[in-house]
Amino acid sequence: MKVTSLLRMVAVGVLMAAPSLVSADVVADSVADWSADGTQGANGWTNGFYDASADTDGAYGAGDFQAFAGPTWVWAGSNWDEANTDGDNVPWTTVAQESGHPNGDNNGVVHHAVRRWESDYSGDATVSWNLAKQNANCGNGTTGLLYLNGSLLDQFTVGGTDATGVNRTVDITLASGDVLDLALSPLGTDGTLADGCDGSFFGMQVNAVPEPNCLALLFLGVLPVLRRRK
Ligand SMILES: [Ca+2]
Ligand SMILES: [Ca+2]
Ligand SMILES: [Ca+2]
Numbered sequence: 092m093k094v095t096s097l098l099r100m101v102a103v104g105v106l107m108a109a110p111s112l113v114s115a116d117v118v119a120d121s122v123a124d125w126s127a128d129g130t131q132g133a134n135g136w137t138n139g140f141y142d143a144s145a146d147t148d149g150a151y152g153a154g155d156f157q158a159f160a161g162p163t164w165v166w167a168g169s170n171w172d173e174a175n176t177d178g179d180n181v182p183w184t185t186v187a188q189e190s191g192h193p194n195g196d197n198n199g200v201v202h203h204a205v206r207r208w209e210s211d212y213s214g215d216a217t218v219s220w221n222l223a224k225q226n227a228n229c230g231n232g233t234t235g236l237l238y239l240n241g242s243l244l245d246q247f248t249v250g251g252t253d254a255t256g257v258n259r260t261v262d263i264t265l266a267s268g269d270v271l272d273l274a275l276s277p278l279g280t281d282g283t284l285a286d287g288c289d290g291s292f293f294g295m296q297v298n299a300v301p302e303p304n305c306l307a308l309l310f311l312g313v314l315p316v317l318r319r320r321k
Contacts, residue, residue, distance in 0.1 A: 118298065119296065120296045122189055129171065136206065136208050137209070140205055141157070142157065142202055143201040143276075154241070159186070170185050170186060170187035182200060182202050186204045190290060191291065195284045196285070201277065208297065210266070212299060213265060213266050216262075216265050217263070217300060219258060220295035221295070222235035223249060224292075226289070226291075228251075229252070229288040232279040233275055233293075234248040237271070238272040239270075245261050248278060262300075271297065275293045
C-alpha cells in the first residue's frame, strides 16, 4: 500500500472517530436547556437569586440559593420576575434565557440573579461561562460569579458599556448531585453595588472532557504504523 493511501485511511479513521473523541459532549447549556414555560428544575436548571443583604455570614454558600417561587416571584412568560404587586419594579431581580438583572443597594437589598444547574454527570468537565452588558449605555457594570457547591471558582466584572464582555472557561471535576451556580451581581468596576443599567447577558455551558486514554490509545495505535511507512 502506498504511504499516501495509508495516510488517507488514517485521516478518514481519525475524522470518523473525532466527534466522539475530540468534541467534548455538552452536558448542560443554559440557553439550549432553557424551559420555555418556566418549569423549575427542567433539564437540571433552576432559576433563582441570592439575597446578599439577608445573608448573616456575608459569604455565598450553596444553601443561600433561593429558587424563584410564588407568590413573591412569577413566571412572566419569558423570564422569572418579581410579582410586582406594588408596581415599582423593585427589586429588579430577574432571570431570562440569555440575560438577567440583579438588584442593587440603590434599590434596597442586594440580590444576585442566579442560574443553578444540578449535575447528573460524573467526571472531568469544563465550564464555559459568559458575561456582557445587555444595556451597554450606562451604569457601573456587573459581575459574574461561578460557584461549585457554593465555592467560588471564577469571577469577572464588566464595565457599564461593555457589550462584548468575556467568555471564560474553568476546568472542574463533577459528581452527580453537584450544583453549579452562575450569579449576576450588581458589583461594578467602581466597587459599588448600584444596579442602574445592569441588564446583562450571562450563561454557561458544561462540557464533558473526553477520557484521555481514548485519545492516547488512538495515537498510540497510529504512530507505529506511520513510523514503519517512513
Ligand atoms: Ca452565606
Ligand atoms: Ca415591586
Ligand atoms: Ca452595577
